[in-house]
Amino acid sequence: MAETIVITSGKGGVGKTTSVANLGSALAMLGKKVAMVDADIGLRNLDLVMGLENRIVYDLVDVAEGYCKLRQALVRDKRVDGLFLLPAAQTRDKTAVSPDQMKSLCDELKEEFDYVLVDSPAGIEQGFRNAAAGADRAIVITTPELSAVRDADRVIALLESMEIYDHKLLINRIRPLMVKKGDMLDIDDVLEQLAIDLIGVIPEDEMIIVTTNRGEPAVLNNHSKAGQAYRNTARRIMGEEVPFLSLDVPEGLLTRLKRAMGFK
Amino acid sequence: MFHSQTEYRRRMTGGVGFRGSRDGLLIVLDDTEDFELVLEKLRERLNEAPQFFYGAEVTVDVGKREMSREDLLKMRMILSSEFGLRLLGIIDDHEGERSGGVMPFTGGGALQVNGGSRRKGRKGILTGETPNVTEMIGSMNSRKDEGLRFKGKTILCSGTCHDRMKTEDYAGGTTSVMSPATESAVIDGEDQAEGFGITGRDGFACERDVGGEASEGLRLRKGAPERTQRRQLLPKVEEMRRTLLLKKTLRSGQSVRYNGNVVVFGNVNPGAEVVATGDIIVAGSLKGVAHAGACGDESAIIAAFSLAPTQLRIAGFLARPPEAEVSRRNAAPGCPEMAKVKDGLIVIEACPGSFKEEGKSVWQRL
Numbered sequence: 001m002a003e004t005i006v007i008t009s010g011k012g013g014v015g016k017t018t019s020v021a022n023l024g025s026a027l028a029m030l031g032k033k034v035a036m037v038d039a040d041i042g043l044r045n046l047d048l049v050m051g052l053e054n055r056i057v058y059d060l061v062d063v064a065e066g067y068c069k070l071r072q073a074l075v076r077d078k079r080v081d082g083l084f085l086l087p088a089a090q091t092r093d094k095t096a097v098s099p100d101q102m103k104s105l106c107d108e109l110k111e112e113f114d115y116v117l118v119d120s121p122a123g124i125e126q127g128f129r130n131a132a133a134g135a136d137r138a139i140v141i142t143t144p145e146l147s148a149v150r151d152a153d154r155v156i157a158l159l160e161s162m163e164i165y166d167h168k169l170l171i172n173r174i175r176p177l178m179v180k181k182g183d184m185l186d187i188d189d190v191l192e193q194l195a196i197d198l199i200g201v202i203p204e205d206e207m208i209i210v211t212t213n214r215g216e217p218a219v220l221n222n223h224s225k226a227g228q229a230y231r232n233t234a235r236r237i238m239g240e241e242v243p244f245l246s247l248d249v250p251e252g253l254l255t256r257l258k259r260a261m262g263f264k
Numbered sequence: 265m266f267h268s269q270t271e272y273r274r275r276m277t278g279g280v281g282f283r284g285s286r287d288g289l290l291i292v293l294d295d296t297e298d299f300e301l302v303l304e305k306l307r308e309r310l311n312e313a314p315q316f317f318y319g320a321e322v323t324v325d326v327g328k329r330e331m332s333r334e335d336l337l338k339m340r341m342i343l344s345s346e347f348g349l350r351l352l353g354i355i356d357d358h359e360g361e362r363s364g365g366v367m368p369f370t371g372g373g374a375l376q377v378n379g380g381s382r383r384k385g386r387k388g389i390l391t392g393e394t395p396n397v398t399e400m401i402g403s404m405n406s407r408k409d410e411g412l413r414f415k416g417k418t419i420l421c422s423g424t425c426h427d428r429m430k431t432e433d434y435a436g437g438t439t440s441v442m443s444p445a446t447e448s449a450v451i452d453g454e455d456q457a458e459g460f461g462i463t464g465r466d467g468f469a470c471e472r473d474v475g476g477e478a479s480e481g482l483r484l485r486k487g488a489p490e491r492t493q494r495r496q497l498l499p500k501v502e503e504m505r506r507t508l509l510l511k512k513t514l515r516s517g518q519s520v521r522y523n524g525n526v527v528v529f530g531n532v533n534p535g536a537e538v539v540a541t542g543d544i545i546v547a548g549s550l551k552g553v554a555h556a557g558a559c560g561d562e563s564a565i566i567a568a569f570s571l572a573p574t575q576l577r578i579a580g581f582l583a584r585p586p587e588a589e590v591s592r593r594n595a596a597p598g599c600p601e602m603a604k605v606k607d608g609l610i611v612i613e614a615c616p617g618s619f620k621e622e623g624k625s626v627w628q629r630l
Binding site: 042043044053054055056057090091 | 516517518519534535537574575582584585630
């Protein structure tokens with residue numbers, strides 16, 4: 001049963017595009033057929049993050065306007081089988097596509113793919129509405145910051161007004177050390193405010209920056225902690241029960257020494 | 265989209281009708297009333313909401329009316345000068361005269377090329393309907409058209425061109441639209457550039473000759489015979505090519521489409537796009553997408569001081585840099601290079617006269 005999942009956040013810069021790239025790759029690595037749709041028309045990024053920029057010939061607007069077939073516009077990923085990208089147009093803006101067009105496009109993709117992941121633009125205007133138009137489910141991304149949580153709250157309300165009730169929360173860029181010190185909102189704070197189910201917690205990871213700049217998703221890298229978290233999230237999307245990664249801060253040598261000597 | 269235009273024209277009140285279309289606003293003018301009256305009505309209607317119309321992009325459908333140069337100027341005055349609308353093109357509907365420059369598309373749309381010979385004084389109006397969308401596959405549409413101001417003369421281009429056009433039709437259209445061939449247009453400021461087709465499109469036929477899925481690497485397997493056939497679409501294009509000189513840097517999201525050669529004095533940044541029916545020369549670094557010979561001219565070249573594009577397209581050939589060379593996008597060679605088609609492949613060579621040692625690289629087909 002195919003599903004369209006919109007990845008959205010309201011606030012910009014919380015990691016929507018990175019999450020789409022990683023979740024898409026992870027789902028495809030788990031053997032699913034995945035289409036990633038970049039709905040951020042005019043400011044396309046997903047192709048860059050995936051390292052597929054130079055393979056784009058047609059884009060989403062070309063498909064919506066009927067200049068090419070959907071399958072012509074889909075760019076096959078160079079690393080993972082069963083992973084495809086429908087790039088956004090760079091020279092147009094969000095008004096170039098209507099929610100109805102997006103919906104029929106997602107429906108068409110659903111016939112061929114197991115999962116259709118839609119990368120939503122930041123904001124709550126037409127771009128967001130387009131992205132959410134064809135969605136069966138939503139993943140709302142937030143970072144443990146008050147502003148991001150506030151925006152996520154607003155987006156959840158908007159999703160419900162669009163009759164998307166199956167929404168899950170993905171908390172991104174959490175820093176266990178700072179949470180432990182009490183300098184950062186912890187997962188419970190966020191959940192308390194938003195009151196929706198959690199689907200994943202992604203720790204802050206420098207590898208993400210490295211892999212993004214190289215144009216390859218972090219899930220392909222076994223050493224990346226964020227990559228591991230994304231792989232787990234992907235399995236939860238598929239309905240598996242996966243325990244959340246332990247975010248305990250590894251104890252330093254000194255602490256362990258102190259404990260051994262009975263000082264603590 | 266325009267099938268019911270005639271009925272619509274009959275039904276509309278006051279001789280002026282407005283319709284929204286994909287390419288902006290369509291103004292339908294009554295073609296039976298006296299033109300002066302129609303223009304007066306038009307002015308009245310626009311006056312109802314001048315704020316709304318200001319800056320809007322409009323196409324005018326004049327129906328079966330024969331427009332004289334004066335009529336055209338008057339209408340332009342009202343639209344552009346009085347109300348600040350941007351006239352994208354003019355559509356007319358001369359069914360009786362289709363023998364000359366008009367042929368229906370297989371897809372149900374129609375492209376009209378009204379040659380300058382029949383209407384003296386006008387440089388030519390290229391108008392067209394948007395063909396049935398499903399028939400547009402494999403061809404590229406000029407999505408947005410600009411009224412072109414060309415050394416004081418008005419050239420209006422509108423509509424779409426289709427790759428299935430017959431040779432003579434398009435050639436005829438080109439003659440009227442493209443002349444005078446010897447002149448070159450120079451653009452050096454944002455404002456002027458606005459009127460010329462930056463981010464807008466010239467009304468030329470171009471095609472991306474790609475068969476199959478993009479994802480499958482866009483092999484050019486659709487076959488060479490088709491391509492050679494298409495090449496003959498524009499037999500005379502070489503002789504009548506204009507050149508657009510752009511003195512600015514094209515940034516991400518900007519696109520230039522031009523029927524002729526394009527010379528950019530500046531950079532073409534990643535995410536920007538230059539499409540030309542002729543050659544493309546970038547006096548700067550080319551990092552975006554360039555499509556030369558967009559109407560099928562395989563002899564077109566793309567040259568740049570620093571050639572490091574995201575993707576190159578010449579006629580129906582598409583190529584991207586080899587993976588190993590992607591890194592050179594950041595460190596492009598310090599000498600001008602040129603891309604052209606050789607034996608069905610896009611090949612990069614040093615520009616004639618540059619200091620680079622001999623040697624060329626073949627780029628991967630998409």
